[in-house]
Amino acid sequence: MIKNNKASLSKGIEIIKNELLTIPNKSGIYQMIGENSEYLYIGKAKNLNNRIKFYTQPKRLNSRLSYMVSNTVKLEIIVTSSEIEALLLESNLIKKFEPIFNILLKDDKSFSSILFNLSHSFPQLSAHRGQRNIKGDYFGPFVSKNTVQKTIETLQKIFLLRTCNDNIFKSRTRPCLQFQIKRCSAPCVNLISKESYRDSLNEAKKFLQGNSKSIKQNLIKKMYDASNKQNFEAAAIFRNRIKALTDVNASQNINVPNVNDVDFLVLRKIENKVVIQMTIVRSGCNYGSKSYFPSPGKNGTDVLEEEIMQAFICQFYDKNIPPENILVNLNPKDKSLIEELLHKKHKIKVKIQLPQRGKKLEIIKSTLKNAEENLNRKIYERSSNKNNLKNLQQTFNFKNSIQKLEVYDNSHNQGKSPVGAMIAFNEDGFLKSLYRRYNISTEHKNSSKQISDEFINNNDYLMMKEVIKRRFAGKNSSGFPDLIIIDGGKGHLNIVLNVLKDLQISSIEVLAISKGIKRDAGRENFYTKNSDSFRFNKDDPTLFFLQKLRDEVHRYAIAGHRIKSKKNIFKNPLDEINGIGANRKKSLLEEFGSAKAVGTASISDLLKVEGINKSIAQKIFNFFN
Structure with missing residues (x-):
């Protein structure tokens, strides 16, 4: 619980003063820790003693820092x-512990690049995210994953580059449909x-480097040559390639004189709401723009804009490679x-500059306008989300306000490839970094056939039980939601309530959504522990809000189920047996020809295979029988 009064402030200052006696005049980081070992703030200092002494002077502390010191029960330094x-x-510790008074970049996913993998005789283009440890040429980063995919497809189409992976490439004996x-x-x-293939590859690289004019002129010449020879089919192919090239080029074109690679960062702050608008330019090409809404921390109105910009740059370029x-x-x-930090981490000499004139300043001003529009839109969305959460609490008479909720759903095909899914939501909207999928195994240790049948017949209930247990068992309550919403009826509700009771969790409300008659939208039934059934009017805004939540978790669950189903198509049953690695699997398949044949083998037959001892043979036999 956050405290802020004179007594608690004095106590916090006293704790810090006692620690100061042993704190050296050296550089390092300090960690302010509250009750239940909760990290309040992590900061760095050139001189730890001088910096921490600042927190013992109450007249110099703004309301945010007073809050922080009031709740400090321990101070640690490194x-x-x-x-x-x-x-x-x-930067690393802030990312790890997410202290409540620090500025946090919640969306810190690295961007995708286009990779020309040069380890192959006929290199393939692919999307790449993360460390650049594969030998090849990288182009990017691109803000949008869809843009990366579209650009790759266009380059493959224009320059006739291969689309197949290495395994398919090796096994082909005749050309494919492409x-x-x-x-x-x-x-x-x-x-x-x-x-010739390398020449085509180099042309594709030229395009990504912004040299598309000569490529386009060459295609136009080929189109007219084909047309003059009345080879209209070939002319049409060149025409389509020119159009594809023009479309991609139009979306990337931006003229930034005297700048090769640059990121534009613009910050706009209204009270405690912040947006940082980023535009990425590489080789004069616009690789996309994105809005970030970092949290300025608890009571963040007093946080200075230059501190927010510092935190953003440190956290964002921890995963992403900066330009010069x-x-x-x-x-x-x-x-x-x-x-200096960016140079040390990425071996790139980076300059952070404030444009004063010219085209660069124009782009900064234009980006600032976009930032203001996006921030105003975000503020409106937050207000709308707050109202939805408040109406939800009032409609179902929940005891406490709803700050954060989680929605759960299962997806499977008659018990096959089962996946549980969870999404999270608060006033900021859908919290995609907190989304989770749970792979559910239908095989359980020491299970009998009867239990396996029970799983198939009642899989929804058992899946929900397992997912809720895995989500909440042994977890810190500070990350718990105020409300759980489940896609299911009264039975699902009771399952979840019983799991929470067994885990001695009483602070979370539970709401179940049951599909209505003929599964019509708007005729859903809602259940809580205190009500048998509730139905909204069809035009109720809270109903629309709940349908939106349910549809999102449903989408996320189905996507997970499809991914798992696709993997299972190529799965070998031998992979599921503990103790069977690549070598034993190879020996078994060489001996018996298939996993199905292995399943019909006796223990004595299995023992004849190289590398299979009595214990492993028994495991294989038990698995299939």
């Missing part, structure tokens, strides 16, 4: 050899030389220190 090491450690429709040059069966130039509308705190 000494580092330099201030830059302190900054790096601070060759027949003039979208691949069939390197798999050597219908193009390595040199980062252009901003305001300089971050400790600008030169951040530049």
Whole structure:
């Protein structure tokens, strides 16, 4: 519970003063910790003693810092050899512990790039995310995953590059359909030389480097040549490639003079609401724009804009590779220190600059307008989400306000490839970083056939029971939702209530959504522990809100089920047996020919196989029988 009064502030200051007696005048990080070992704040300092002494002067503390000190029960430090090491450690620990008074970048996923994998004789284009440890040429990052996929498909179509993976490439004996429709040059069966294929690959690279004009002119010439020879089919193919090239080029074109690679970062803050608008430009091409809404922390109205910019740059470029130039509308705190940090981490000499004139300043101003529009839209959405959560609490007479909720659903096909799914929601909207899928196994240790049959017949209940147990058993209550919503009826509700009771969790409300007559939207029945059934009017906004939540978890669950089903198509039953690795699996298949034949083998037959001892043979026999 957050405290803020004179007594608790004095107590917090006293705790910090006692710690100061042993804190050195060295660089490092300090961690303010509250009750139940909750991390309140993590900061870095060039001189730990001087920095921490600041928190013992109540007249210099704003309301946010007063809150923080009032709730501090312990102070810990880590000494580092330099201030830059302190900054790096601070960034890592903030990401790990997510202290409530720190500025947090909640969406820290790395962007995708386009990879030309040069380890193959006929390189393939692919989307790549994460560390660039594969030998090849990388282009990006792209903000949108869809843009990456569309660009790859366009390049494959224009330059006739292969689309198949390495396994399919090796096994082909004749060209595939892509060759027949003039979208691949069939390197798999050597219908193009390595040199010619590399030339096509280099043309694709030129396009991504912004040199599309000569490529387009070459295609136009080929189109007219084919047309003059009355080869209209070939002319139409070149026309379509030109159109595809133009479409992708139009979405990426931006003219930034004298700048090769640059990220534009613009920050706008209204009270405690913040947006950082980012536009990525590489080789003069616009690779996309994205809005970030970092949390300025508890009581974040007092947080300075330069501190937010500093936190964003440190956290964002922890996973993403920075360009040589980062252009901003305001300089971050400790600008030169951040530049040094990025250089140390990524081996790139980065300059953070404030444009004063020209095209760069125009782009900053334009990006700022977009940032303001997006922030106003976000503020409206937050207000709407708050009202929806409040109406939900009032409609069902829940005891406490709903700050955060989680929605659960199961997806399977007659018990096959079962997946449980959970989504989370609060006033910020859908919290996609908290989404989780739970792979449910129909095989349980020491289970009998009767239990297996029970699973198939009542899988929805047992799946829900397992998912809720896995979500809440042994977890810290600080991350718990105020409300659980489940897609199911009264039976599902009772399952969840019983699991929570067994786990001694009484703070979470539960709401079940049951499909209505003929599964019509608007005729759903709702159940809580205190009511048998409830139905909304068809035009009730709270009903629309609940349907939106249910549809989202349903979408997420089905997507997980499809992924699992696809994997299971290529799954070998031998992979599920504990103790069967690649070598034993290979020996078994060489001896018996298939997993099905292994399943019919006796223990004595299995013992004849190299690497199979009595214990393993018994496991294999028990698995299939």
